[in-house]
Amino acid sequence: MDLYNKYNVSEWGNRKETIRRKRLTTMISASAAALLILSLLLLSSCEKKDLCYLDAHPHVCHTRLTLKFNTAWDNEPIYSNYTRTASNVSVRYVLEFWTMGDDGRLETQLERKIVNGGALNEGNNSQTVNVDLPATKIAVLAWAEPLASGQTSNPYFDVASLSSVKMLEPFGAGATKDAFSGSATWDYSGYGVPHSHANDLDFTEELELLRPFGTYTVISNDMEEYFEKEGADAPVPHTAKVNYQMWIPPMFDTFRQVASGSQSGAAFDHPVSIHTEGKEYKLAEDLIFIGPGDGTDNYYNIIVETHAADGSSIHKSGNAEIRMQRNKHTLVYGAFLTVRKPSSPGIDDDFDEIIEIVIPD
Numbered sequence: 422m423d424l425y426n427k428y429n430v431s432e433w434g435n436r437k438e439t440i441r442r443k444r445l446t447t448m449i450s451a452s453a454a455a456l457l458i459l460s461l462l463l464l465s466s467c468e469k470k471d472l473c474y475l476d477a478h479p480h481v482c483h484t485r486l487t488l489k490f491n492t493a494w495d496n497e498p499i500y501s502n503y504t505r506t507a508s509n510v511s512v513r514y515v516l517e518f519w520t521m522g523d524d525g526r527l528e529t530q531l532e533r534k535i536v537n538g539g540a541l542n543e544g545n546n547s548q549t550v551n552v553d554l555p556a557t558k559i560a561v562l563a564w565a566e567p568l569a570s571g572q573t574s575n576p577y578f579d580v581a582s583l584s585s586v587k588m589l590e591p592f593g594a595g596a597t598k599d600a601f602s603g604s605a606t607w608d609y610s611g612y613g614v615p616h617s618h619a620n621d622l623d624f625t626e627e628l629e630l631l632r633p634f635g636t637y638t639v640i641s642n643d644m645e646e647y648f649e650k651e652g653a654d655a656p657v658p659h660t661a662k663v664n665y666q667m668w669i670p671p672m673f674d675t676f677r678q679v680a681s682g683s684q685s686g687a688a689f690d691h692p693v694s695i696h697t698e699g700k701e702y703k704l705a706e707d708l709i710f711i712g713p714g715d716g717t718d719n720y721y722n723i724i725v726e727t728h729a730a731d732g733s734s735i736h737k738s739g740n741a742e743i744r745m746q747r748n749k750h751t752l753v754y755g756a757f758l759t760v761r762k763p764s765s766p767g768i769d770d771d772f773d774e775i776i777e778i779v780i781p782d
Contacts, residue, residue: 481553481554481556482556482559482609482612482622482624483551483553483622483624484551484554484607484623484624484625484626485625485626486550486552486561486626487547487548487549487550487625487626487628488547488549488550488563488565488603488628489547489628489630490545490546490547490629490631491545491546492541492542492543492599494632494748494749494750495746495749509569509570510541510570510597511537511540511568512537512539512546512548512565512566512567512568513535513537513538513565513566513568513573513575514534514535514536514537514563514564514565515533515535515563515565515566515580515583516533516534516535516536516552516562517532517533517561517562517583518530518531518532518534518559518560519531519559519561519562520557520559520560521560521606522558527560527584534552536548536550538565541567546565554609556609556610556611556622557609558608558609558610559607559608559609560606560607560676561604561605561606561607562583562584562602562604562676563628563630563675564580564583564586564601564675565600565601565602565630566597566600566601567597567599567600569597572597576595577589577595577597577598583602583675584675584676585674585681585682586600586674586675587671587672588671588673588708588710590687591689591690592663592665592687592688592689592707593663593689593706593707594636594691594707598708599632599708600632600633601631601633602630602632602633602675603628603629603630603631603675603678604628604675604676604677604678605626605628607624609622609624631748632747633673633675633678633680633711633747634673634708634709634711634748635708635709635711635719635745635746635748635749635750635751636706636707636708636709636749636751637706637709637743637745637751637752637753638703638706638750638751638753639661639703639705639723639741639753639757640697640703640752640754641658641701641702641704641756641758642700642701642754643757643758643759644699644700644701644702644758645700646758646759647759650759656730656733656735658702658727658729658758659692659693659728659729660692660693660728661693661725661726661727661728661757662688662690662726662728663689663690663691663705663707663723663725664687664726665687665688665721665722666723666724666740667722668685669684669687669710669721670682670683672710673712678712679713680709680710680712681710689705691704691705702757702758704725704757705725709745711745712747717746717747718744718745718746719745720743720744720745721742722740722742722743723743724737724739724740724741725737725741726738727757727758735758736758736759738755738756741753741755
């Protein structure tokens with residue numbers, strides 16, 4: 422009986438062990454199948470693996486962003502000459518998408534997109550970009566720049582980081598020296614709660630871009646006085662050298678939409694051309710980063726020295742203060758070839774029209 426019980430108990434134990442193993446195998450197989458199905462569903466709902474944050478951001482936001490800008494300066498219908506040959510000039514868009522912290526600062530760059538748009542239009546331009554984003558707080562930084570035929574990037578700007586776009590030397594206006602920028606923040610965090618929405622979420626956003634700088638043109642309105650004083654054989658102005666006094670900002674923060682940094686001793690040479698039916702000379706033009714775009718005045722100081730074709734100096738002006746605003750064109754009129762001492766400078770403070778500032782010596 423003892424032997425019977427012994428072997429009987431052993432047999433029952435073996436049966437229990439077999440049943441336990443079968444149940445364990447079944448449970449493991451079921452769990453593996455569930456994980457496989459979950460992974461397939463997750464991958465099918467996410468085009469980018471790095472956007473599939475199951476714990477924090479379980480949903481993917483498919484965002485259709487339309488960028489818009491206008492080539493006209495605020496106080497002029499059309500200013501840039503390149504827009505008149507738009508068939509040879511295209512637009513390149515650079516975008517950065519970031520997550521944001523609770524303090525409103527940029528945290529992690531999710532994606533950087535470069536989109537080559539079509540021909541640059543005179544007036545209104547737009548471009549649509551599609552991007553997939555996690556359901557969290559998002560910041561978008563956008564930059565649009567004209568490209569001449571054959572160019573792959575604009576030679577006047579370093580846009581390796583849109584938080585610190587740098588204006589490259591030499592200074593002075595250029596054929597395609599122009600750009601438009603903007604930024605926006607979107608709070609998609611409300612769509613990150615599990616089971617509150619479907620995995621695929623569609624959004625439509627728009628972003629208006631604006632020039633990050635103002636521009637100015639220096640015009641000498643004493644041409645007749647110059648030749649009357651120096652004679653008909655006086656040297657004709659050939660180039661003008663502009664020397665910035667104090668400093669100018671060489672960088673622009675696209676996220677905060679403000680100029681940044683300071684550079685002293687900046688200067689550039691510019692070819693002189695006839696302006697206004699042979700009665701005036703256009704001496705120089707340049708663009709300076711300015712921000713924000715709320716009508717804030719920015720003041721910069723220049724000294725202009727004109728030179729003849731052989732490099733000899735014709736005249737060096739006194740200090741000229743230029744008042745500038747973002748996306749506006751300032752015209753600086755003055756006696757840059759002769760010495761003129763009016764009783765007082767004339768300043769037109771109406772920004773609805775072209776700003777005219779007469780600068781005495």
